Each structure stands twice: as C-alpha cells, then as structure tokens.
Amino acid sequence: MSFTRPEPPYYAVVISSALSGEDPDGYAAMAVRMAELGARQPGYLGRESQTGADGRELTVLYYRDTESITAWQRHTEHLEAQRLGKQRWYADYHIEVARVERAYGFQRS
Amino acid sequence: MSFTRPEPPYYAVVISSALSGEDPDGYAAMAVRMAELGARQPGYLGRESQTGADGRELTVLYYRDTESITAWQRHTEHLEAQRLGKQRWYADYHIEVARVERAYGFQRS
Numbered sequence: 001m002s003f004t005r006p007e008p009p010y011y012a013v014v015i016s017s018a019l020s021g022e023d024p025d026g027y028a029a030m031a032v033r034m035a036e037l038g039a040r041q042p043g044y045l046g047r048e049s050q051t052g053a054d055g056r057e058l059t060v061l062y063y064r065d066t067e068s069i070t071a072w073q074r075h076t077e078h079l080e081a082q083r084l085g086k087q088r089w090y091a092d093y094h095i096e097v098a099r100v101e102r103a104y105g106f107q108r109s
Numbered sequence: 110m111s112f113t114r115p116e117p118p119y120y121a122v123v124i125s126s127a128l129s130g131e132d133p134d135g136y137a138a139m140a141v142r143m144a145e146l147g148a149r150q151p152g153y154l155g156r157e158s159q160t161g162a163d164g165r166e167l168t169v170l171y172y173r174d175t176e177s178i179t180a181w182q183r184h185t186e187h188l189e190a191q192r193l194g195k196q197r198w199y200a201d202y203h204i205e206v207a208r209v210e211r212a213y214g215f216q217r218s
Binding site: 012048050051057060066094096097103104105106107 | 204
C-alpha cells in the first residue's frame with residue numbers, strides 16, 4: 001500500500017501502455033516531471049504502478065473526483081507531454097476512468 | 110491490449126498485492142488454476158497484470174457487471190484459494206471494485 005486511500009467513492013484512472021523505444025531519455029525525464037507535477041494537482045490521491053519484464057507498464061492513478069481528472073488532463077504542460085507521447089514515446093496505450101465503489105484489503109500481522 | 114474491451118460501462122477489479130514468500134510452488138499452482146477457472150466464469154472479460162522488480166503485483170480483472178464479480182468471489186474453489194492466500198501466500202493485498210465510465214486509447218500506426 002503506497003498511500004492511504006479515502007473511503008469510496010473515489011476515482012481510478014487505469015493506464016496500460018507500451019513504449020515505442022524512441023527517445024528513451026526524453027521519455028524518462030518527462031515521466032519524472034509529470035509524476036511530480038501530477039502529484040501536486042488538487043484532488044490527486046496517489047498511484048500504483050508496475051512495469052513488467054515485457055516492458056508493458058500498468059499504472060493506476062487515484063483522484064477524489066472526475067473534475068480533478070479533467071483538470072489534469074487539460075493542464076498545459078500535461079497536454080504537451082500527451083502530444084509528444086503520441087508523436088514519439090508510446091507504441092500504444094489504453095486508458096480507463098473508473099469510479100471506485102468498494103475497497104478492502106488484507107495485511108499480514 | 111491483451112483483449113477487446115466492450116463499450117463502457119463495465120467493471121474493473123484492481124488488485125495490488127505482495128507475496129509472503131511462503132510456499133511459492135503452492136501459490137504458483139493455485140494462481141494458474143484460478144486464472145484458468147476465473148477466465149471461464151460468466152461475465153469475465155479479460156485481465157491486465159504486471160509484476161514489478163520489487164515483487165509487487167498489480168492486476169486488473171474486467172467484468173461485465175457486479176453480479177459476475179460477486180459470483181466469482183463466492184465460487185467454492187475460489188473461496189478456498191482466498192483462505193489459503195490469507196493463511197500462507199500474501200503479505201498484503203488491496204482490492205478495489207470500480208465501474209469503468211469511459212475509456213480511450215492510442216495505437217501507433
């Protein structure tokens with residue numbers, strides 16, 4: 001558990017992506033910048049992310065509400081990152097916006 | 110994109126987990142069995158899963174509706190797997206049930 005979640009409802013953005021292999025340094029720098037900037041946006045709650053041995057990345061970003069997601073999607077610097085992402089960095093991606101309705105967990109004592 | 114998604118709304122179950130390290134062969138066998146059995150349940154749509162270098166696994170299972178999720182959760186063999194998971198295999202897990210409201214993607218041409 002990388003962060004403390006609030007009680008549902010809240011929102012999850014599920015991103016499954018693969019890189020093109022083009023300009024890896026540019027991508028890495030932008031990924032760090034977007035993670036920092038994104039984490040400072042109103043309504044951002046936290047993230048979970050794993051990259052597999054096949055290079056595919058699965059990331060879930062959490063937000064308080066859809067307004068927070070829309071505002072980040074339209075952020076000027078993020079729009080430029082999205083443009084470059086499609087032009088250079090991504091082979092493909094799939095994004096889903098989902099409303100978390102219930103949540104539960106287990107922690108070994 | 111490991112499977113063709115329907116148009117929203119549909120459901121996503123987000124599972125973030127870490128193993129305890131106990132009985133890895135038993136866990137591996139059960140994971141294969143549950144993936145096979147789970148994929149045959151009514152309403153199951155597909156999955157995305159990545160395991161990081163740190164050993165944490167992030168998995169998203171997709172379903173047509175909440176009834177399909179509940180039915181699988183209560184499946185006799187799956188209940189036994191859940192019991193053993195808490196007893197032996199998992200250090201921790203966090204599960205969220207979320208309604209996918211919109212989805213979009215990009216594929217390099």
